Amino acid sequence: MLELSTKQQEKPAVKKRKWLDSEGRWGLLMVSPYLIHFLVFVVGTSVASLYFSFSDYDILNPPKWTGLDNYEKLFEDPLFYRSLWNTVYFTILYVPAKTFLALLLAVALNQKLKGLKFFRMVHFLPVISSWTVIAYVADAVFNQRIGFANAFLTKLGIAPQNWLIDEFWVIPVLVLIAIWKSVGYMMIIFLAGLQGISSDMYEAASIDGANAWQKFWRVTVPMISGTTFLVVILNTIYSFQNFEQIFVMTGGSTEAGSTGGANNASLVLMLFMFRQAFSFFKMGYASAIAWVLFLILLAITLIQFKLQKKWVHYD
Amino acid sequence: MQKRFPLNKIVGYLFVIASALIMLVPFLTTVFNSLKTYKQYMQFPPEWLPNPAQWSNYTTVWEQANFSSYTINSLIVAILSVIGALLSSSMIAFAFARLRFPFRDTLFMIVLGTMMIPGIVTIVPQFIIFKNLGLLDTFAPLWILEWLGQPFAIFLMRQAFLNIPKDYEEAAKLDGCNPFQIYWRVFLPMCKPSLATLAVFTFMGKWNEILAPVIYLISDENFTLPIGILSLSGQYKTEDQLLVAGALISLIPILIVFLFAEKYFVEGSKTSGLK
Numbered sequence: 001m002l003e004l005s006t007k008q009q010e011k012p013a014v015k016k017r018k019w020l021d022s023e024g025r026w027g028l029l030m031v032s033p034y035l036i037h038f039l040v041f042v043v044g045t046s047v048a049s050l051y052f053s054f055s056d057y058d059i060l061n062p063p064k065w066t067g068l069d070n071y072e073k074l075f076e077d078p079l080f081y082r083s084l085w086n087t088v089y090f091t092i093l094y095v096p097a098k099t100f101l102a103l104l105l106a107v108a109l110n111q112k113l114k115g116l117k118f119f120r121m122v123h124f125l126p127v128i129s130s131w132t133v134i135a136y137v138a139d140a141v142f143n144q145r146i147g148f149a150n151a152f153l154t155k156l157g158i159a160p161q162n163w164l165i166d167e168f169w170v171i172p173v174l175v176l177i178a179i180w181k182s183v184g185y186m187m188i189i190f191l192a193g194l195q196g197i198s199s200d201m202y203e204a205a206s207i208d209g210a211n212a213w214q215k216f217w218r219v220t221v222p223m224i225s226g227t228t229f230l231v232v233i234l235n236t237i238y239s240f241q242n243f244e245q246i247f248v249m250t251g252g253s254t255e256a257g258s259t260g261g262a263n264n265a266s267l268v269l270m271l272f273m274f275r276q277a278f279s280f281f282k283m284g285y286a287s288a289i290a291w292v293l294f295l296i297l298l299a300i301t302l303i304q305f306k307l308q309k310k311w312v313h314y315d
Numbered sequence: 316m317q318k319r320f321p322l323n324k325i326v327g328y329l330f331v332i333a334s335a336l337i338m339l340v341p342f343l344t345t346v347f348n349s350l351k352t353y354k355q356y357m358q359f360p361p362e363w364l365p366n367p368a369q370w371s372n373y374t375t376v377w378e379q380a381n382f383s384s385y386t387i388n389s390l391i392v393a394i395l396s397v398i399g400a401l402l403s404s405s406m407i408a409f410a411f412a413r414l415r416f417p418f419r420d421t422l423f424m425i426v427l428g429t430m431m432i433p434g435i436v437t438i439v440p441q442f443i444i445f446k447n448l449g450l451l452d453t454f455a456p457l458w459i460l461e462w463l464g465q466p467f468a469i470f471l472m473r474q475a476f477l478n479i480p481k482d483y484e485e486a487a488k489l490d491g492c493n494p495f496q497i498y499w500r501v502f503l504p505m506c507k508p509s510l511a512t513l514a515v516f517t518f519m520g521k522w523n524e525i526l527a528p529v530i531y532l533i534s535d536e537n538f539t540l541p542i543g544i545l546s547l548s549g550q551y552k553t554e555d556q557l558l559v560a561g562a563l564i565s566l567i568p569i570l571i572v573f574l575f576a577e578k579y580f581v582e583g584s585k586t587s588g589l590k
Contacts, residue, residue: 020417026494027416034407034426037463042429045440052439059443105334108327121577122335125342128573128580129566130523132541136562140344146555148344151360180337185584192585212323233431234587241433244525248545270435278530283439290436297433 052287059281070288080289082264083272084296086171090268091239093175099231102183106190107220120191123184131248138164138177138249164250167265174266178245186231193227194220222313229312233304240297243270269293349373349560356556369556373564376557381536382564385543389565392457392528392539393521399462400517401510407464408472409498413484423473430466442530452533457524461517468513471586475509476502512579512586515572519580522569540565 020028028035053070055063074080105123109116126134141147142163150160163173201223205215221228250266269289277286348356349372350365376382410416411423445456461468479502487497503510528542538546544561547553553561573580 023414023494024416027410027414027419030410030414030495030498031407031416031422031464033403033462034422034464034469037460038422038425038429040444041437041441041460041463042425045437045444048440048443049436059446105331108330111324111327113324113327113331117577119331119335120581121573122338124573124577124580125338128519128523128569130541130569131525132544133562133566136348136559137341137345139559140348141341145359146348146356146361148361148363154360180341184338188581188584189587212326237431237433241435247529248525248541273435273438274526277439277442283443287436287439290439294433294436297435301431 049287049290052284053291055284057282057284057287059283063284066284070285071292073285074288074292079264079267079272080292083267083269086264086266087240087242087268087270089171090175090242091236093172094178094239095232095235097175098179098183098186098235099228101179102186102231103190103221103224103228105183105187106194107216109187110191110194120184120188123187125184126181127185129181131244134177134181134245135248142173142177170250170266174245174249177249178242181245186235189231190224190227193224197223225312226314229304229308233301236300236304237297240293240300241270242268243274246271247274345559346563348556349563351556353554353556356554356559372557372560376553376561377564379553379557379561380547381538381543382547382561384536385538385540386565388454388537388543389522389539389541390568392454392524393518395454395458396461396521397514397517399458400465400468400513403462403464404468404513405472405503405506405510406495406498408469409476409502410494411469412473412476413497413502414494426466426469430470438526438530445531451531452537453531454537456531457521457527457539461521467587468517471513471583472506472509474586475506479505508579508582511576512583515576515579516583518572519569 052063054065054067056066056069057063109119113119126137129137139147141149144150144160144162144165147163149163153160161169163169197220201219202215205219210218246266246268270293273286273289273293276282276289344363347363347365350368350370351372352365352367352369355362355365411419411426441456445451448455450456483501483505484497487501492500523541524539525541525545528539532538532542535543535546544558544565547561548555548558
C-alpha cells in the first residue's frame with residue numbers, strides 16, 4: 001500500500017509539466033531556425049527532388065509528370081555507367097590508400113617526435129587551400145608542358161605523359177592529388193584516436209616481446225579501428241560526391257575538358273549530374289541521377305555499418 | 316635501452332620528414348612559378364628557380380579584371396557566413412543541450428542524421444527555391460543556410476554547452492534570467508574556444524567553396540576568388556604565371572587565419588572524428 005501511494009504521488013509530479021511550458025516554448029523558439037532549415041531545405045527539397053525525378057523539367061516550363069522515364073533513360077545511358085565506374089574506381093583507389101597513409105603518419109607523429117606542431121601544420125597546408133589553389137600546385141608537378149613530372153621523365157628518356165587528360169592516368173593522378181590534399185586532416189583525426197589508447201597496452205605487448213611492427217598490427221590497428229571505420233565512412237561519402245576537384249582540374253573552364261577528360265575518363269557522377277542540371281537544364285534527369293547516387297551511397301554506408309561488426313573493436 | 320636513440324623513432328622521423336617535403340616542395344615550386352616571367356614559365360624543361368624574380372606579377376594580377384572585387388566578394392560571403400554560424404548554431408545548440416522541449420531528442424537525431432546524409436538530392440530544388448526568390452546572382456544563397464543552423468556546427472556547440480556545470484544555469488535562473496539571457500550572457504562567453512573553432516571552420520569552408528558559387532553566381536563582378544580565378548584562366552587573356560600569383564593571393568587570408576588559430580583547426584578536425 002505504501003509503495004503504491006508513493007507511486008501515485010510521483011506520477012502527478014511528472015505530469016505537472018505541461019506539454020508546452022515556458023521552457024518548452026523557449027526551446028522551440030531557439031531551435032526554430034533549424035526547424036525552417038529542416039522543413040524547407042531538407043524535407044521540402046527532398047520531396048521536390050523526388051517529384052522532379054519523375055518529371056520532365058527544364059525550369060522555364062512547369063514540371064511535367066513522366067513517370068519512370070528519367071530512370072529508364074538513365075539505365076540505358078552509357079555516360080551514366082561510365083561516370084558510375086569512374087566514381088567507383090576513384091573511391092577504390094582513394095579510400096584505402098588515404099586511410100592507411102593517414103594512420104601511418106599519425107603513428108609516426110604520435111611517438112613524441114620533436115616538431116610535432118610544425119609537421120602538423122605542414123600537412124594541414126593543402127587542407128586549408130581551395131581546389132583552385134591546389135590546381136596550380138598540381139600544375140607545377142603534373143602539367144604536361146611545365147610540370148616537373150614530365151621534366152623528370154624526359155631526363156630518364158621516357159616519353160612525357162598527359163597526366164590530367166590521358167584516359168589511363170587521369171583518375172590515378174587525381175586520386176594522388178586528392179590524397180595529398182587531405183591526408184593531413186585524417187591524420188589529425190587518427191592522432192586524436194591514438195591518444196586514447198592506453199600506454200599499458202603497449203607496455204604489456206613489450207613485455208610479451210613484441211617489436212614495433214607487431215605492436216602496430218596487434219595493438220594500434222585493432223585499438224584504433226573505431227576511428228578507422230569513421231574515416232572510411234567519411235571518405236567514401238566524400239569520394240562519391242567529389243565534384244570540386246574534378247570540375248576545377250578536368251572539367252571546369254576549358255572547352256576541351258568540358259566532357260570530363262578525354263573520352264569522359266574523369267566524368268564522375270557528381271559532374272554528370274551537374275552538367276545535366278546546369279549546362280543542359282534537364283532538372284528532372286539530374287534529379288534522377290541524384291537519387292540513384294544517393295541510394296548507392298546509402299547502400300554502401302549501410303553495408304559498411306553491417307561489416308563493421310566483423311572488424312571494428314570496441315572495448 | 317634508454318640511451319640508444321630508438322630505431323622506430325628514426326624511421327618515424329624519416330617518414331614524417333619525407334612526407335613533409337612532399338607537402339611543401341610543390342607549394343614552394345608554385346611560389347617560384349608565380350614569380351617567373353611568362354617566357355620562363357612556359358619553357359620546357361622547366362627551371363625551378365625564377366630568374367629574374369618578377370615580383371610585379373602580384374601587383375599586375377591584382378589590377379587585372381575584377382580581381383579586387385573577387386576578394387571583397389569572398390570576404391563578404393565568408394564573414395556573413397561566420398556571423399550566421401556563430402549566432403544561430405550556438406543558439407540552436409543551447410536549446411538542444413540545456414532546454415527541455417517537445418520532440419527535442421527526435422530533432423537532435425535528425426541533426427545527427429543529416430550530418431551523415433549526403434546533400435546531393437537537395438542541390439537542384441535548392442537552386443529552384445533561390446531562383447524563385449529572385450536571389451540568383453546574389454550572395455544570399457551562399458550564406459543564408461549558415462543562419463539557419465548547420466548540423467556540424469550545432470553538434471560542435473552542443474558538446475561545449477553540455478560540459479558547463481548546471482550551477483551556472485541555476486544561479487542565472489535565480490537572478491531572473493530567461494533561457495535566452497542564460498544562453499547569451501552566461502553560456503556563450505564560456506564557450507569561446509568552441510566558437511573560435513566554429514568560426515575558423517566556417518571561414519575556411521566558405522572561402523574555398525566552389526560548387527555553390529558556380530551554381531548561383533552569374534556575372535563576373537559577383538564572383539568569389541576561387542571561381543573568379545577559374546574564369547580568368549578560361550579566358551586566355553591573363554598570362555598563366557599571373558594566375559598562379561592570383562591563386563596564391565587567394566591563399567593569403569586563410570593562411571593568416573590558420574597561422575594564428577592553428578589549434579582551433581586541430582580542435583575542429585578532432586571533433587569531426589568524434590561523432
